[in-house]
Amino acid sequence: xxSTILRRDVLKTGGALLVxxxxxxxxxxxxxxxxxxxxVHPGKTVDIHEVDSFLEIHRDxxxxxxxxxxxLGTGLRIAVRQMAAEELGVPISRVDLxxxxxxxxxxxxxxxxxxxxxxxxxxxxxxxxxxxxxxxDLASQKLDRPLSSLTLAEGKxxxxxxxxxxxxxxxxxDKRFELKVDPKVTLKDPHTYTIVGKPLPRPDVPGKCxxxxxxxxxxxxxxxxxxxxxxxxxxxxxxLFVDESSVAGIPDIRVVRIKDFLGVVxxxxxxxxxxxxxxxxxxxxxxxxxxxxELPRFIRQCVVDHDEKPVSRGDSKSALASSPQKFSASxxxxxxxxxxxxxxxxxxxxKPDSITVWTGSQSTHLFRTIFSESFGLxxxxxxxxxxxxxxxxxxxxxxxxxxxxxxxxxxxGSPVRVQWMxxxxxxxxxxxxxxxxxxxxxxxxxxxxxxxETELWVPMWINTKGTIPLVGLDxxxxxxxxxxxxxxxxxxxxxxYTTPNVTVTVHRLKDSPLRTGHVRAPGKVASVWAVETLTDxxxxxxxxxxxxxxxxxxxxxxxxxxxxxxTAMLNWQERPSPNPxxxxxxxxxxxxxxxxxxxxAENYLAMAMEVSVDTATGKIAVKRxxxxxxxxxxxxxxxxxxxxxxxxxxxLSKMLYEExxxxxxxxxxxxxxxxxxxxxxxxxxxxVDLIDRPTSPLHGAGEASMTPVGAALANAVFDAAGxxxxxxxxxxxxxxxxxxxxxx
Numbered sequence: 001x002x003s004t005i006l007r008r009d010v011l012k013t014g015g016a017l018l019v020x021x022x023x024x025x026x027x028x029x030x031x032x033x034x035x036x037x038x039x040v041h042p043g044k045t046v047d048i049h050e051v052d053s054f055l056e057i058h059r060d061x062x063x064x065x066x067x068x069x070x071x072l073g074t075g076l077r078i079a080v081r082q083m084a085a086e087e088l089g090v091p092i093s094r095v096d097l098x099x100x101x102x103x104x105x106x107x108x109x110x111x112x113x114x115x116x117x118x119x120x121x122x123x124x125x126x127x128x129x130x131x132x133x134x135x136x137d138l139a140s141q142k143l144d145r146p147l148s149s150l151t152l153a154e155g156k157x158x159x160x161x162x163x164x165x166x167x168x169x170x171x172x173x174d175k176r177f178e179l180k181v182d183p184k185v186t187l188k189d190p191h192t193y194t195i196v197g198k199p200l201p202r203p204d205v206p207g208k209c210x211x212x213x214x215x216x217x218x219x220x221x222x223x224x225x226x227x228x229x230x231x232x233x234x235x236x237x238x239x240l241f242v243d244e245s246s247v248a249g250i251p252d253i254r255v256v257r258i259k260d261f262l263g264v265v266x267x268x269x270x271x272x273x274x275x276x277x278x279x280x281x282x283x284x285x286x287x288x289x290x291x292x293x294e295l296p297r298f299i300r301q302c303v304v305d306h307d308e309k310p311v312s313r314g315d316s317k318s319a320l321a322s323s324p325q326k327f328s329a330s331x332x333x334x335x336x337x338x339x340x341x342x343x344x345x346x347x348x349x350x351k352p353d354s355i356t357v358w359t360g361s362q363s364t365h366l367f368r369t370i371f372s373e374s375f376g377l378x379x380x381x382x383x384x385x386x387x388x389x390x391x392x393x394x395x396x397x398x399x400x401x402x403x404x405x406x407x408x409x410x411x412x413g414s415p416v417r418v419q420w421m422x423x424x425x426x427x428x429x430x431x432x433x434x435x436x437x438x439x440x441x442x443x444x445x446x447x448x449x450x451x452x453e454t455e456l457w458v459p460m461w462i463n464t465k466g467t468i469p470l471v472g473l474d475x476x477x478x479x480x481x482x483x484x485x486x487x488x489x490x491x492x493x494x495x496x497y498t499t500p501n502v503t504v505t506v507h508r509l510k511d512s513p514l515r516t517g518h519v520r521a522p523g524k525v526a527s528v529w530a531v532e533t534l535t536d537x538x539x540x541x542x543x544x545x546x547x548x549x550x551x552x553x554x555x556x557x558x559x560x561x562x563x564x565x566x567t568a569m570l571n572w573q574e575r576p577s578p579n580p581x582x583x584x585x586x587x588x589x590x591x592x593x594x595x596x597x598x599x600x601a602e603n604y605l606a607m608a609m610e611v612s613v614d615t616a617t618g619k620i621a622v623k624r625x626x627x628x629x630x631x632x633x634x635x636x637x638x639x640x641x642x643x644x645x646x647x648x649x650x651x652l653s654k655m656l657y658e659e660x661x662x663x664x665x666x667x668x669x670x671x672x673x674x675x676x677x678x679x680x681x682x683x684x685x686x687x688v689d690l691i692d693r694p695t696s697p698l699h700g701a702g703e704a705s706m707t708p709v710g711a712a713l714a715n716a717v718f719d720a721a722g723x724x725x726x727x728x729x730x731x732x733x734x735x736x737x738x739x740x741x742x743x744x
Contacts, residue, residue: 048106051134051177054127055084059173061155062094065128068108069120070100070362070386071204072393073646074702075639076117078202082635083121086195087128087188089152090168100364100386110363112394112518117635118700129185131177138171190633190694197694199638204388216360216387217345221415224347226269227408228276229418229472230262231428234665236286246280255279256411261476263404265412269419276421287664289513295662296332296727299436302509305460311494314501319451323442327541329534332727333435333526335514335660337669339653339677342390343420344397344429348405350413354381355406360389360398366467367399371406374473374480393520393650393702395468395485397429404472423670428471430517431660433459433486437493437530447542447549451501454493454531458523459486459516460508468517484512487522491599492707495531497553514660514667521703524598525651525710526728532594532711533726536577536718545574546593546715554595558604558630558691563595565628565689566606577719586615589623590720594711598704604630604691605704607648609684609712613721615739618732620717622652622684629688629705632696641688644705648686651709653678657729 045052046066056064065084071077077097085092098104100111108120132152139157140147149160158165190196207213232239239260247253247264253275256263262281266272290298320326347358355377361367364384372379389398401418409416420428436457442450462484473480493504539549547567554560570591580588590613595606610624625648634640657676661669669675710728718724723738 044104046104046106048108048123049180051127051130051179051181053106054124054181055088055131057131057168057172057174059169061090061167061169061173062096063088063090064096064098065124066098066105067120067124068100068105068365069111069115070364071388072111072362073388073391074643075202075636076120077204078200078639079117079635080121080124082195082198082200083117083125084128086193087125087132088168089132090155092195092200094155101383102364102368102385103383107365110366112362115700117698121635121698123181125187126183126185127181129187130179130182131172133182133185134177134179135168135171139166142166142171193694196633196635197692198636200636202639214387216347216358216389217342217419219347219358219387219417221347221349224415224417225265225267225412226272227263227265227405227416227418228272228421229404229424230264230276230279230281231424231471232260232283234283234286235667236288237283239281240284241282243280247275247278250275250278254412256408258407258411258476261407261472263408265408265416269417273421289662289664289666291664292334292660292662295334295434295513296436298513299434299457299509302457302511304507305510306508308490308506308508309504310490310506311502311504314451316451316453316501316503319501320440320442320453323450325443325445326440327443327534327538328438328440329530329537329724329726331435331437331439331526331530333437333529334728335431335434335662336519336654336658337426337431337660337675338391338394338396338429338519339658339675340389340391340396340425340429343422343425344389344401345417345419346398346402346405347415347417348402348409349415350406350409353377354383356383356385357402357406358385358387359402360387360392361402362392363395363399367402370467370480371403374403374478375406375410394432394487394522395430395517397425400428400470400472403470407472407476407478422672426670426675427667430468431514432519432522433489433512433516435489435523435526437526439530439534441495441534441538443538443542447538447544449495449497449499449538449553452495452499453502454504455507456490456493456505457507457509458489459484459512460510461486468515471515484516485518486512486516487518489523489527492524492527492531492596494600495535495553496559496595496597496600497535497550498555499553513662520647520650521706524596524703524707525654528594528596528707529655529710529714529728532596532708533714533718533724536592536711536715537724540577540718543576546577547572548574550593550595556597556604559595559597561691562604562606562628562630563593565691566608566626567593569626569628569687569689570608570610570624572608577715578722580720580722588613588615588720590716590718592712592715592717592719594708594715596704596708598699598707602631602699603701603704605708607708607712609716611713611716611720613717613735615721618735618739620656620713620730620735622682622713624685624687625709625712626687627689627705628691629701630691630693631699631701631704632693633698634690634692634694635698637690637692640690640701643702644688645686647702647705648709649678649683651706652684652713655710655713655728655730656682659729
């Protein structure tokens, strides 16, 4: 007889399962200053040229580092500490970090383009090295020893000649350096590193695992109220009438209307949610969007503002016309949302003469300027403080939620917390732009590339320092910069292989039906997908192995190394594609490869992938991914691997599942059913091989590892099933249609 044990029966027994976790107590602790409401250090400078802007050494020998860059889950909190501790010669456990607080951190620009370490960390490292030189000068005078004999380690200065030592706390503790950062300062020899390059644990992980970490959603202020904003049912609709009596039955509700901005504020969040749902309002009609099925044609027919030619060498037109062996393909990449797992949130405290906002924005300094302009206060009276949000990587709705919170707090005279609802996040966050890409290439009889042309249709930039209008400010009629920022989508559109004649043309479109914003690795996911799949088609047409074909066209030894390493991990056997391995059940297996030099000048990456294609259902299953990654100096290999693995998973989600759906008036994919993302059962085995080059400049790594994923996936699908799917995402319907077309 089968026995069934119910959960409630186990609970009734009174038994308990205790699970304990022991975290490394020697790891640096998270900064406590992020949640404070007062200045960390009155009168502290934030001048980016001053050492005192970046670091403080305290009387007890501890160190506080200040950076304008923020940790979006990338491991910056530990990596910047490592870079600072290495140059200062102090234990990592004694280093604290304050990030993205506009009142105490220098403005190092937005955290984007994988610049957290390239700009943020390097700035801190130069300041720390400048401080180290000053400390050694002071020690030389105090100890009466020559500089050449002194060593700074573990916070102490000792002399090779023996004698007394000095501590950094005695020399400079609680004192200002009053020094300019020397951009040409001599940094430590990488061969002597004891902290940089080590897989030290991230300080935020224990709190995140135990539920103690403070996200912006958790942040509270005394007297804080809760707000919700009611968006129109159609994107361009105007607010005609509000019936405040419709929420009269919910106690302590305030309705805030400013032109077309409509919100509610309550003492508790559930009351605000109920009121936002119950409040009756009339809106005008609006039908100004193409549907998602109309978008590819709409983009090609949209008015072009201007053309750009980011790459032009040789004479591709003549070479294409004269070559007997031509290849061409068209690709479509749709609008995609950020799809942050939790909706955006912010807390604002507006006083008559100041604004303070706690936000997950990766651009706190930029939006201090924006809010200063929009709300008519000096920048010195506007403070934005970074707290972790629930996902970002580009401009999602963090800044929109912050603007909503400021509007409501100013209206009611109390601190207000605003959290968007899921339909707000999916429906109204800035979208990654759609792209239409046409590619043409020619090859010699042996398959080597002779000419290449790329045409890209994408919304134009309207450059106002990288800002896009916020929906709350727009609805309330509050002045703001009317920019458009699709991101740097014009890179990696040319092949990385030896090609004498190349032209890349970008058609910048006047219009974008939806508000566009930069997403992770903007444009490059689509660009590399298109370039590397057409490259793969040429290799297949010439009956060459895909890896051998690429290696023949690469001359940089760092490029060939990542290709060889990635494919060796997959046990790549040389043969042409397609070459499906059938299980006898209609499920076909294959492998694919893709290579990229990110932005043509940064990271070297190669990615190999094993997939299966179910010919009956059209389901693609990714089984295994191997990645060889060369970003120069590796500061923290464990954090870097985490970042690469996450990027691969996120990119697979974008290629297999994600597409914004539209009707003529609104976004219709406003939940996880209509805008699905990858789920845990679909996550493949991932292996990462890091190539550490300590003497080479470091490059940011988060974005780059996104870009070859789609191409490796598409090429593996071709190897398995002999089909090319040239529209993202690779849904089961599109796969089945490609299979049917192949059979016919």
